[in-house]
Amino acid sequence: MNRKSQIKLFESIAVLVIFVFLLAIGMKFYTNVQLGSLEEAERKFKRLDSLKSSVVLSNLPEISCSKEGITDSNCFNLYKIKSWSDLIKEDAKFTDYYVTVLGNSMIEIQSIYPKEKTWTIYNSSVGGSYDYTVIPITIYDSIEDQNNFGILKIKTFYGKR
Amino acid sequence: MKKGKSQSEIMGLLMVVVLISVGLLVFVSFSLKNINEKDIVNEYTHKQLPVLLNDAILETHTKDSECYGEKIQALMVKAGEGNNFRCNNKYVRPFLKDKVSYLLNKTLDKWGIKYRYFVYTGNDPVNDNIIEIKNSDCKGMDIDTEIFFFKLESGGFLNIKLDLCS
Numbered sequence: 001m002n003r004k005s006q007i008k009l010f011e012s013i014a015v016l017v018i019f020v021f022l023l024a025i026g027m028k029f030y031t032n033v034q035l036g037s038l039e040e041a042e043r044k045f046k047r048l049d050s051l052k053s054s055v056v057l058s059n060l061p062e063i064s065c066s067k068e069g070i071t072d073s074n075c076f077n078l079y080k081i082k083s084w085s086d087l088i089k090e091d092a093k094f095t096d097y098y099v100t101v102l103g104n105s106m107i108e109i110q111s112i113y114p115k116e117k118t119w120t121i122y123n124s125s126v127g128g129s130y131d132y133t134v135i136p137i138t139i140y141d142s143i144e145d146q147n148n149f150g151i152l153k154i155k156t157f158y159g160k161r
Numbered sequence: 162m163k164k165g166k167s168q169s170e171i172m173g174l175l176m177v178v179v180l181i182s183v184g185l186l187v188f189v190s191f192s193l194k195n196i197n198e199k200d201i202v203n204e205y206t207h208k209q210l211p212v213l214l215n216d217a218i219l220e221t222h223t224k225d226s227e228c229y230g231e232k233i234q235a236l237m238v239k240a241g242e243g244n245n246f247r248c249n250n251k252y253v254r255p256f257l258k259d260k261v262s263y264l265l266n267k268t269l270d271k272w273g274i275k276y277r278y279f280v281y282t283g284n285d286p287v288n289d290n291i292i293e294i295k296n297s298d299c300k301g302m303d304i305d306t307e308i309f310f311f312k313l314e315s316g317g318f319l320n321i322k323l324d325l326c327s
Contacts, residue, residue, distance in 0.1 A: 051205060074213055112267045114224040136217040136268055149221040149264055
């Protein structure tokens with residue numbers, strides 16, 4: 001009888017061990033899935049940040065084209081860009097402000113035709129991995145009264161300052 | 162005694178069934194979540210890109226040395242009117258085809274996006290076109306389309322259609 005009880009006890013312990021083992025595998029699987037979806041969510045939010053920066057930038061009155069007070073959202077004024085970029089580089093107060101608006105990113109404007117040139121207009125990069133958004137734009141040269149075809153490139157960095 | 166053993170076995174079976182059901186439920190809910198979630202960024206990019214690209218191309222000025230600094234949009238209208246306007250040594254249609262091809266090559270081709278670009282005056286972009294540029298036939302693909310149109314002095318409309326395929 002004593003031996004039979006021991007076997008039963010051993011059986012119960014074995015069932016319990018297998019159950020805990022299965023539970024651990026399940027937990028591990030669930031944690032991995034959750035981690036994966038969290039990383040995916042972070043990536044999505046970063047891409048969204050990058051897109052948000054492009055929308056904010058396209059509508060910044062400091063650099064966008066305007067005629068008689070009406071802003072053209074897909075057009076950047078070349079000379080406004082240059083002044084704005086210089087101002088950010090020279091004055092830390094402005095840099096701090098635009099970091100809150102545009103985040104940790106590097107923004108380039110590339111003119112493709114008729115003129116070919118690239119300007120880095122904002123650089124608050126922190127290194128590490130990044131997400132990339134490119135948008136076709138018009139770059140207006142107000143001295144020559146000429147529109148250039150270009151692209152706006154925004155690299156949004158994942159790291160923190 | 163036998164009755165009690167049967168009852169425990171049924172309870173065990175029930176627990177197994179409940180565990181499997183919970184597992185299946187978790188799996189199905191994960192799958193459904195992935196289907197229902199839309200990628201806002203992809204949606205925005207695919208809907209906005211043809212609009213922004215078409216707009217930027219049409220607003221661009223040519224070089225003075227190439228076509229008197231005329232805007233591409235104005236040259237498109239001239240091409241649609243069917244006149245034999247020349248940009249230096251080239252007629253306006255082949256000139257525009259070269260320029261737009263160059264711009265699409267520097268953007269969509271470089272980014273690996275499949276597209277079809279038509280400039281046409283009738284109803285059919287394939288048969289009535291005056292300019293056609295494409296890097297894919299887009300057969301069996303999802304297409305995001307943007308059409309810009311301008312009224313021609315000679316009557317009718319000039320349509321500029323950009324299809325992005327994925």
